[in-house]
Amino acid sequence: MNHDEVALLVRQRGVIDRRRHPDLAGRIDWLVRTDRLVRLLPSIYTTPEAAQDPAIRILAAATWDPDAVITGPAAARLTDLVQGSLSCVTLASRRRTRQPGFRIERRTVPADLIMEKEGIRCTTPALTALDLCSTLGGDGIDAVLRSRRATLAQLWDALRLTACRSGNGDRRRLLLDSRSKPWSAAERRAHRLLRAARIEGWIANLRVELHGQVYYLDIAFPKLRVVVEIDGRGHADPQQFAWDRIRQNDLVLDGWLVLRFTWSMITETPEAVVVAVIKALELRQQPV
Numbered sequence: 001m002n003h004d005e006v007a008l009l010v011r012q013r014g015v016i017d018r019r020r021h022p023d024l025a026g027r028i029d030w031l032v033r034t035d036r037l038v039r040l041l042p043s044i045y046t047t048p049e050a051a052q053d054p055a056i057r058i059l060a061a062a063t064w065d066p067d068a069v070i071t072g073p074a075a076a077r078l079t080d081l082v083q084g085s086l087s088c089v090t091l092a093s094r095r096r097t098r099q100p101g102f103r104i105e106r107r108t109v110p111a112d113l114i115m116e117k118e119g120i121r122c123t124t125p126a127l128t129a130l131d132l133c134s135t136l137g138g139d140g141i142d143a144v145l146r147s148r149r150a151t152l153a154q155l156w157d158a159l160r161l162t163a164c165r166s167g168n169g170d171r172r173r174l175l176l177d178s179r180s181k182p183w184s185a186a187e188r189r190a191h192r193l194l195r196a197a198r199i200e201g202w203i204a205n206l207r208v209e210l211h212g213q214v215y216y217l218d219i220a221f222p223k224l225r226v227v228v229e230i231d232g233r234g235h236a237d238p239q240q241f242a243w244d245r246i247r248q249n250d251l252v253l254d255g256w257l258v259l260r261f262t263w264s265m266i267t268e269t270p271e272a273v274v275v276a277v278i279k280a281l282e283l284r285q286q287p288v
Contacts, residue, residue, distance in 0.1 A: 007036055010047055015060045018043040041099050054086035061091050061102060062120040068093035069109045070122035072131045078122050079115075082132065082143055110161045125149035126158040130171050138174045138188050146183035180204040186230045186263045187218055190273070193266065194219070197274045199281075202228075210250045217251075224284035225255055228277060231262045257284060 006027045010016045016037075018028055028045060031037040037045045040060040050056045054077050058070055072090040076082040092105045113127040123131065125144045132140025144150045150158075155175055159168065181204050182188040194202060206220035219228035229248070251258050257280055261273050 007031060007047070010037065010045065011050075014050065014056050015040065015044050015046045015063050017063050018045065041102060042097055054089075057086070057089050057101060058120065061089050064097075065091070065093045065095045066121075068095070068121065069114055070120060071105060071107075071109070072123075072128070073135070075122040075128045076132060076140070078117050078120060079125060079128065079149075081125055081128055081147065081149060082136075082140065107165075113158055113161060124154075124158070126154040127162065129155060130158055130162070133171045133174055134167055137185075138177060138182075139185055141174055141178050142182055142184055142188060145178065145181050152178060152181055183216075183218075184230065186266055189266045189270075190219060190228065190230055190261070193270050193274055194277070197278070199274070199277060201281075210254050213250065215247055215250070221281060221284075224257075224281055226257045226277075226280050226284055227251060227259070229258060229260045230266070231260060 006016070006024055016024075016028065018025060021028075028037060032039065032045065035048065038048050038051050039045050040051060040057060041064040044060045044064045046056055046060065054074070058074050058078055061068060061070060061074075069092040070078055070089070071092055073082065073086055074089040074091070077084075077086050088101055088103050090103045090105055092107045092109050096104060109123060109127070113124050114121055115124045116122070122128070125147075129140040129144040129150065141155065144155070145152065152175070155178070159171055159175065162168070177188060177192070180191045182191055183205060187204065191204065201223060202219050202221050203217075204219055206217045206222060208215050208217060208220075217227045218230045220226070229244070231244070248258050248260070259276055259280055261276075266273055
């Protein structure tokens with residue numbers, strides 16, 4: 001096998017493990033010297049153009065230690081829970097190394113909280129969401145609940161199975177704050193406002209079917225047919241804007257009183273939000 005064939009092999013597989021190909025050691029060294037391969041981890045190489053690809057770096061970690069468990073943002077990326085850039089691949093491993101872009105965690109992941117994705121071991125969505133609390137706050141929990149990849153009960157089980165971890169106090173508070181299963185940071189804030197104002201009788205993300213279309217109402221008071229819709233920080237898409245209007249029209253025509261609040265309204269004028277909700281509930285309680 002010549003140098004070009006080795007480079008092609010790397011491109012096809014994503015990475016090459018020098019330990020498994022001792023006969024190619026000289027060719028790998030030459031490709032590194034000529035900048036056609038780069039080392040990601042001890043004995044693990046890839047092409048320069050692939051070196052910053054999150055998927056390739058996760059594959060490199062799993063190839064370096066097949067018994068390792070990918071954790072945190074890397075696990076979220078691998079399981080499509082959270083997208084975006086990935087500055088560091090974290091993994092729980094008994095092996096030790098120091099390499100830029102990788103961090104070895106000294107932790108034991110319970111077997112019940114390990115899954116496989118594309119042959120790579122990683123934390124389950126429930127534990128991944130808890131791991132993300134240290135950097136994303138409640139956003140990781142919201143993402144997993146919104147995607148239905150894990151239930152709130154499974155999140156509590158994951159916390160119980162990883163007791164005594166540093167930061168579990170914050171994770172516990174965020175889970176308590178998630179008892180109404182918010183799907184976004186804006187919904188989480190709105191839930192806090194309603195609880196603080198002692199407003200009861202509401203259900204988060206209530207499923208309703210209108211005209212053959214299924215809708216999930218952000219905050220619904222089903223007995224009074226009042227719905228509070230939350231426009232989060234990501235509602236600038238024109239298609240989403242149009243869809244929200246269709247949804248609102250269907251709700252109004254079905255007899256729902258619809259209130260809409262933006263992220264800025266919830267965060268900057270929370271008192272006004274609470275007053276509007278109370279007025280809407282009082283209006284529906286008045287005799288017709």
